[in-house]
Each structure stands twice: as C-alpha cells, then as structure tokens.
Amino acid sequence: MRITSIYSLLISFLIVTNAFTIPQKVLSKRDIGKYTRDEDQNLNSNDFKVDYKQIPGLSKIRDKKSIPEMYAGHISLYNWDTEIEKVPEDYGYFFWRFHDKSLPWDDDDDDDNDDDDEPGTLIFWLNGGPGCSSMDGALVESGPLRIDSNGNAYLNKGSWSSRADMVFVDQPVGTGFSAMKSSDEYKDVPLDDNLNDVAVHFAQFLINFFQVFPQDIKKKIILAGESYAGQYIPFIATTLLDYQNHPELKDNMPAFELTALLIGNGWIDPVTQSLAYLPFAIDNHLVSTDTPGFNDLLNIHESCQKKVNDINTQEDEQFSIQECDNIINKLLAITKTKDENNNDQCLNVYNYELKDSIPECGMNWPADISYVAQFFSNKEVRDALHINEDWAAENWIECRADVMDHMDNKGATPSIHLLPNLLENGLNIVLFNGDKDLICNNKGITDMIQNMKWGGESGFSTSVQNYDWTFRSLDNNQKEEAAGQVMYDRNLTFINVYNASHMVPHDKPLISAGIVDIVLDNVLLESIGKRQILVSSEKPYNEDFFDDDDDDDDDDEKAPTNSDGDDDDERYYYYYYYDHEADYDDDDDDAMLRVDDYDSRKGLIFTIFFVVLFFGIIAIRTADRWWPKFASQFKGAYSRLDNPNKTVTWADEANPQTDFELNDMGDDMDFEIGDTDEDHEQESSRENESDSNSDVSELDIGETSVSPEPAGEQTVLRSP
Template sequence: MFYLSFYVLFVLTGSILAAPPKGGSDASKQYMVTNLPGLSEIDDGFKPLMYAGQLELFPENNTNYFFWKFIDASKNVNSTSYKRTTFWLNGGPGCSSMDGALLESGPFRIDQSQKVVMNNGSWHKASDVIYVDQPAGTGFSYTEQDKYVHELYDMAFYFIKFMEKYYEIYPEELDNEIYLAGESYAGQYIPYIADAILKRNANLQESQKAYNLKGLLIGNGWVSPNEQSLAYMPFFLNRGLIKKNNPMFMKLLGQQERCQRIVDKVDAHFNDKQVNPVEVDSSVCESILTNLLLATNDNQASREQQCINMYDYTLRDSYPSCGMNWPFELKYVKPFLNNDDNKHDLNLKKLKTWNECSGRVSRNFYASNSFPSVHLLPSLLEHVPIVLFNGENDIICNTEGVMSYISKLKWNGIKGFENTDAKADWLHDEKNVGYMLQERNLTFINIFNSSHMVPYDLPDVSRALIDIITGNFDEKKVNDKPTVVTYPLGVKRQGDVQHNDAEETPSKAPTSTSSTASSTTTDSIPKASSTTTPNDEPTSNKVTRLIQLAVVIIVIWGLYMLYASYRSRPASIIKKPAASGRKKNVQWADQLPEEGGQQEGFLAKTFGKLTGNSNGYARADTEDYVDDIELGENIGDSQLDDFIIASDDEGEDGRTASGNDDNRSKIKGGDAIV
C-alpha cells in the first residue's frame, strides 16, 4: 500500500510540474504570441500570456477578424482571482483597436526604438482583455472589397459570429463574466453588440450556452450624435475658446439653430424607438465642430500650435489636423505593426498593411437604416449595468453632450438622473480623480485631467473602472460628502469583511445619488463582498508549483515516517478504527474546473430578428442619422483643402493629416472617432 501511495504521489508531482499555464485548448496554441521586440526585458511578474491572430468568420466572403488577447500569467484559477473577459473596441468607424492595445488599456506601449515597454495601468491585471479589429477591413481584419459592413445591426451580427469562433478555440472561457468596453464610435458598437448578445441568449439552441454578459463600459462615447453635437458651442463658450466678436460667430449661431430644430423634431420620439424619427441630416449638426475649429484657427501661431486639439482642448495641433497627429506615440505604433517580423509573431495569415483608421471602411459604414444606440440603452439597463465615463478635456464627445442626452433618456421608469447635484467624488490612490452619478443601473463618471482617450492619460485610474463596474470599491464620507474609493494594484479594500468565495455574487449597492428613496428600481452596480484583488495572487505559476512540490515532498516524508513507525511498533499495540470518516481534500491551484462544450453556430433566423423591422430600431427611411463621424463635412472653404483625404488604396490611413494636395480624392470628413 505504501508503494502504491508513493507511486500516486510521484505521478501527481510530475503532473504538477508539467502542467501548462492557463491558456486554453490545443487549438489555441497556434495563436500564442511568445516573441516581440523588447518582450524579454519586461518583468516576468507583469508579462502577460498572449494570443493573437485572424479568425475566419465567413469563408464564403473571406471575412477574418484580428484579435489580440492578454491574460495575467500569475492568475490563479481556483483562488479569488477573476474569471472575466473584456472585449475592447475602438471606434471610427474603421479605426483599429490596436489603439487600445498599444496606446491605452493594454499592457504595452511602443517606444521610439520600436520595442514594447510596460504600461503599469494595464487592464489585463483585472480582466482578460481581447482587442478586436472590426468591422471587417479595419486594422488587420479583412474581407472582400465589396463585402464591407454598412449597418450597426450587421456589425453586431458579425461580432456575434466572431464570439462563436473565439469560444470554439477557448471553450474553457465560456463561463467567464463578459464585459464590453471601448470608446468613441464604440458608443454605437457596444450597445448594439450587447443587444445582440441578449437576443441570442433568449433564443438559444439546445447545444448552445448563454454568454454571461455582466456590464458595459463606454468611454467618451458617440451615442446620441445630434444631441451631442449641440454641446460644441456651449463647450467652446464656457471655456473661453471662442469670443462673441469672432467673425464667424453669427454663422455658427445660425448653424446651431438649424441643428436645434432637427433635435427638437426628434425629441418627440426620443424615448419611443418603435416610431421612426423624422428624417434628419446629421451633417448639419456634426459640422458645427468643423466650423468652430476653423473659426478658432490661429494663423499667426507656429504650425504645430494653430488649431485646438479636438480630443483634448488643453493641447494644440497643426491645422487642419486639429488633433489627428495625437497621441504622439502613434508614430511609433504604425511602423511597429507594419514590421513583417512582428506580423509573423502576431500569427497573421494575411500580412496586410496596418493603418490606424480605414477611410474605405468608414465610407461604407452608412448606418443610414440604424437608430442611434442611445435608443437601446433603456432596454439594456433592465438587464446589465452601464458605465459611461468621460475625460473632461475632450471636445468631440464631451461631458456636456453626454449629460444632455441622459437628461432626456427614460430608463427603469424614470427620466434622467433625479438629482444631478448629488454627485459622489471618486478617490483613487488617495487623489480626487473625478465625480460620478449613479441611478437605476446607469453610472456616469467625469474624469479630471483626461482626454478623449482616458486610459492613455490615466492608465491606473482607468483600470479602476473595472473595479467600479464589478463593485470592488469602498464607500466613505469625506468632508460629509459621499465618496467612492478605489485602490491601485496591491492595495486591498479597507471597508468590508473579507471573503474567500471567488464566485460569490456581489450584492451590496453603492450609495444612490437619487434625491428620493422611493424609486421602485434598485441601484445595481454591485459592491463586491471580497476584499481580495488580482494582486493578492501568486506572482507566477512557477512559484505556485514549487510550493505545491514542497507540500508533496512533506507528505511523502510524513508517509514514510508513518510507515517506519508502523514497522517498528510494539507488538502489544492494537490497531483502532479511525475516529472520523472525513478526508482532507487538497485541491491544486492549477487544476482547471471541468468546462462545457464548444458553441454551436448562430442560426440565420436569429440574424433575421436582429435586422428585421420588428426589432424596433431598424428603419429604411432615414439617411445619415448615425453617419461616419468625420470632420470636414459641408465645409466648402478653401482653407480645408489640406484636410486629410483617404484614398481607396489599402496603404492609405484614414486618420493621418497631410498638407499635400496631390493625388488626393476628397471624402466626407477626416477626423475619426477613435
């Protein structure tokens, strides 16, 4: 018996040492990323597990989506660590989510020597994060040239197909909580994808498994285009960016009035998505910003200081770029992603040229038969919490515009926030980083000292947004004011009893900012009951396994001593039965729980439900209601001739400004909602 026990323990020891880190099935190995310039210089405790590649969605039209996934390599599956997946999307439409991966919330930034360097505010320490280039033709994703996506409901259908293909490769992640995150025009993408997930979950086939959607995070989102466009003039006036004696001021007031009339016509049906709004031309509203930038152009300044940066009004840029040369590190990202060795390391099947934004995708994304996503928010808020976060320095999707459409929105039985003065301060790392309003599943957060791309400016603060939507925060009174407190990695929450159940459902809600206590709907961004964070985990699987090996050696030694004691016992000792039948079970840290099977395909009839008029938000009589958000429309001014023009060539970037007038074809716009 002793020898059998020794053999079992020997086999167990070998399996512990040989067990691979968490990362998925054999099919996933072809997508592993193990080499990038500078990766060897990254600290092993921070270095993520990575998977990347182009997944085929539809072989019939050669549609492939590129993804890049980051996982915390020190994550312990059976401890209190997270089991969540965040899908990140940038906007445009047609702008690559590699902006998010390499300029914002990902684990790396690119330095001037074309190497990856650490981003200490990476979201992968709080969630698995998957950056997806979509729609097809964006970034490293591709399709046949006549198969570009045109509508938001088509985009959502394609993304559901991507998720199915993804979970075929990573079925062990099907039980993970799912969060959708992104910024800018992703404010259109994310609600449509969330709506498609909920519809899919309601129409599952027998072999399918529901997607565990838990929340949405939308940063500086383009959600209600016309309403948000009306906020440009007040933004400029309130910050002294334009004076009333400006030569273009009366023209701008006239344009503002025309936009206001359009918005007034739509307001009658703002909360009734079953009724088609009056046909509108959103370019009337969107071009307000174009003319404001033109009116405030300073020809006397040096070239790099002539125009206000539309993504951060505290910065300047050349005209007519007005922010398109920003972020500054973008000039390092493009050559990094277009290096053929790096493309091979990222497992590309097709080594297409990477551009930050695609003018071709943008021009094809009409969205003329799609309601703006603002009309989906009320139904989504019945099921999942939504966090709208805004960098306060952004112009193009500014805080005033977001608060304006929220004030008109009716969700969970009440219109708007009941008391917009009841703000809670947000403290992170003992600093006041913003304020928030939260009622009935909707949270709005204004973040100080940040731009259109909050994670670019404040990486660690932005990572704490995951803590907020998952309830991993404390509530305190600071100077008699309600305050939400989050902490950097490595710092535990202070206010609650610690629990060890990783799967416990959080239930404690944060302080409501409502002015009344009689609302029939509970505020429901949950507060987690565990005080542990991903930082409390082992620093590496290697250390964990060494500890386990030590335990095994001690057990073997103990059994040997017991056996030796048994052989040398006095003959008069009588063997007695055990006092209890209980066994002490040891569960190894790297044992994976049994997972469900692979996902079946999403049926075509579900696609019909997404696109038919019966869904209440598809319409055929309105053009340009949700247009591709690009600067330069209806300008007609010779001063804008230098504005960015993206050609139909694959190598052209739809977001790069140029002063060259040669060989350019004028398209609608030039600035991208990234």
C-alpha cells in the same frame, strides 16, 4: 479614438460602461455544447500562443512573471458563407488576448486547477471610427503594452489587464488586421454598411472564440471601448440578448454572463451631442460673443436645432444630420490660430487644451500611433501574432476610411434608443468621459442622460448617488489626487475623469484602471461629512487581488480575530457601496468599511523603542553637561505619542450606525449634472502637470496612418 469625419465625425465614439456589479441574468442559460464547427476548423488556444521573445523589447524585462500570457491571430466568423461573401475561406477577425499571471484566478491553461469559485472577468475592448483598429487600445490605451519610438514594447503599469483578462478585437470587416490585401482578388469583399450587421458578425466571432477558449465562458463578460464603440457596444449587447431571433446565432450561442458595458467618451446620441458643442465651447472659454465668426456659428447651431425640431417621431429620425455635423467644423474654423512659424493651427478635438495643424485638428495626436505602425511593420512581430499573410493587409493602418464610408446606417436609429431597454434588462452601463474632450464632451453625455427615459423616469432621479473619486498612491506618503466624479442611478453610471482627453486610459493609465475597480467593487468607500468618496489605487482594494505568496509570508502579521467572535481587529479592503444583495445586516458593523491600524500601531511600538534607545544613549553620555538644556527642550514630549503616519479618514469619524445603501444618500447632495466641469476646476488643477497629454503641442504621426483628405470644408478624422 477618433472620429473619421468632422462633417461625419459625430458618427464616432464610445464610452464607458458600468459601475457596481449586480448579479446578472441577462443571457438565458443555453446548452454550451450545442454549437459545432467544421472538423478542419477545430482549433485550440495553443494554436494562438504568442512567444513573448519575438516581441521586441519584452526580452529585456527582468521580471518575466510580469509579462502577460498572450494569444493572437484570426478567428473566423461562425457559419459565414465565405463563397457568397467573396472572402478567403479562413478569413476571420484579428484578436489579441492578454492574461496577467498575477490575477487571483488560476492560469487559463491549467484546466485541472481552474477555480470555479473565482472564474474571473474578461473584457472585450473595441475602438471606434468606424474603421479604427482596436490595437490602439492594446498598445496606446488600456492594454498591458506600450510602444516606444524605436518600435519596442514595454509594460503599461496602468493596464486594465491587471484587473481582468482582456481581448482586443479588430472589427468590423476591413478594420486593422481584419482587413484584406489591396489586390484584385479581394477588391469586392463586402464591408458592413449598418450596425445590425456589425453586431451579428461580432456575435459570430464570439461563438468561435469561446470554442477556442472554453474556459472564458465561465467568466463575467464586459464589453468595453470608446468613441464610436458607443454605437457598436449597445448594438452588440442587444443582439446578444436577442440572439434567438437571429438564425445565424440561435442554435449556437453559448451561455455566458454579460455583466456590464463600459463606454468611454462615446458617440451615442449624434443630435444631442452635436447641440452640446456650442455651449461646451462657451463654458470652457473656447469662444465668446466677441469671437470673430461667432454669429455664423450661432446660426449653424440654430439650423441644427430647427432641423431636429422638425423631426416628429423616432421613425423619422436620421442617424446623423448634416446641419448638426456642420457645428464642429465651424467651431474649428473660427478658433484657428497661428503657431510660432505663422502656420495655421486648430484645436485638437480630442483634447481642446492642445493644438494641431489644419486640417488634422487632432489626427496627429498622440505620437504613440506612429510607433504602433512601426511596431507592426516588423515581420517577426507579425509572425509572433499569427497574422495570416495570405490575405491580411500588408500594412497596419490605424483608421481605414473605406470602412467608415460604408457605414451609412440608412434607416437605422442611433444606439441611444437601445440603452433604456438594456438598463431595464438589468445590464449595468458605465459611461466614462475625459473632461478635456471636445468631440464627445461631458455636456453632450450629461444632456443625453437627462433626456433619456428608463425605469419610469427621465435622466438621473432625485435618488441619484454622487461620489467624489480619489486616487490614492500606495507609497509611504499616501499621496492623493482628485480623479473625478461618479454618479449612479438605476444601473447607469456616469464617471467624469478630471484632466483627461478623449483617450482616458492613454492620459491617465493608473487612474483609468480605477474605472474597472469601480465596476468590480474593488474600491474603498469613505465618508467626510455628507461627502461620499470612492478611493482607488494602483492595486485593487480587494483582498482577493493580493498575491497568495505575499499572504502566506505575512500570516504571522495579520490582525487576530478575538475568540468571542468580535472581528473589530480584522482588516477590510473593500465595501459594497450599493445594494449588492450582500448577506449582512444594515446595522451590522461588518457592513461598514474599517481599516484597522493594527500594523501601524505595531510599527509605532518599534519606532518608539528605537527613538527612546537613541536618546537614552545620548542622555547617559552627555547627562552632566547637556541634561539641563536637553530636558528643557523635550519636557513632556513623550507623555503621549500618536501614530505619525496615520491619516484621518472617514473610517475614524463615521457613525457605525450609518446606512450606506444607495437610496438613503441622495437627497442631501448638491451635485448637478451641468456642474461637472466648473465646480471642480480648483480640484482638477491639482492634477499632475507632467502627464503625457499636458505638454504636447505639435506631434508627428507615421506615414502609415490615415491622412485625411479635405473635401470642400469637410475634414476626415479617425475616431479610435
């Protein structure tokens, strides 16, 4: 996720989307069969099927079932007049779709066995920039594949595709493999210059996408992305809600359920987020009043504030303000240092704990980007992905400067002004942020939330729900790691992810999948005193996500249900921790999450049996000689044995009459928005120091990636 320009860099970024699924009626029901295409453009999913054997590295994987089903290629924009637009007739957005065969809903290709009761979830992922390829997301972040230094693919165990089907789309026009060859024939191809056009074009892509994959119309749709996708996603969602006012869409848009928006480290409110740079840098000890040049930085900050104060109305507001863009440039200038070779280096704006060479300041990170460029240079890969070699760009470039340069958004206002209406229309929005990101930092997002008014109140209200978030491994040790904090109020969720950068899924793959679990209610809710804790793990805490085969094999080990209807021995895997229109009573025990220790007690019985047998044999054989000493050492040891593997959790101590509805838990919480960093510094320090982002100092990127050219003081950054 990058920002393409540090002067203009605050034009980037996206963040997270919502938690706590509430039934949506966001898009009115429309005639699904109403839209049409030209006969020669009628395609089906088989035309886009990807043979995994052509993807280097995947053939070496022994468990073939773990390799996702893949579809890729170019899908045209519906009803786009290519003659007027001066583009090839078959021009389209490049996409890569993944389906994990272990997901609970049936195989997409098996139309006869589609389960109408469980249509599943589909996530569209967009990277930012503007102009950065969503293949960053597919191969470096939330997608099921990662690329090694030899250009070979391997599986990402923390992929979001283990929770939902995923589609990664290169957009807008000119991005990634949605770019055309650099030839005279295509030199006049128009690029989008405003976000309204971006939104309409993506909606046109969706119309034809659902024609190719009609089974996806039934799924719950989530729009997700990061960085500048914080602009893309709200504009796209607004266009989908208001499709009837767009001639290109109104007669052809199929009905589908738009459930949530997930925006990670998003660039949403340029002014507020720019004004957060200095206080965030001070809070995190990046600068102080003793730092040389601090007064100059303070003066630039004040110039930005004065310019903002002079803007009286929303109509007068500029999309971005140069005086505010200058803050981050000055901050980088006064914090530069020397490396061991006496070369100048600056903060990595995507992870302030790292350094990078000047003027890149993060553009050389992470190293995986260069591996992706190498991967896409493989002709066999391009053939497997059905990349149209007649007009598609010869080389994959992560972030294209020409797309960013065209996106001036003259006369437009930032997406922050669209969020209140989306929230009030019942759409869930989740903003998730890595706490080590500088460019789209936590303070900028929390300040933005506090200034935003929706549902009749500004910011999070006194009834805001606060949760600690813990990741619990599924191994025998049940190791726990503090993952972050979650705040929820009036359809808006903010998730602070500990020890993560601008690219949360890259740094914390297993933990980041918990963001999707939160959205889909596949987490545990535990209570320790007044603390409410959400628990995620490698697998979703939802019985529907466990393999059917495993369930069949273990039928004889499932906890029984008493004949009188008492289900105290039944295992519950999840709990709806907000008003989800569930059909239980508030005082019903079924409304409480309970993890029964039936299996543990059964294991304990066998353990005791073998322990007693073992010591019994020893006692018989050595009774005469060793019994007195033996008895003295173990006297009373077996008077009562507790389960040695049992973990004390909220389930052991929770009051069965406790009501966990959201509106009843907020008043006693001490959490403040401004406390998301320092208050949890001690917990965050327990994060795994071996994570991929913790020991990187200087990284090299491939030659095919964009190299920013300095223009005066201006630095161009990519914003995936």
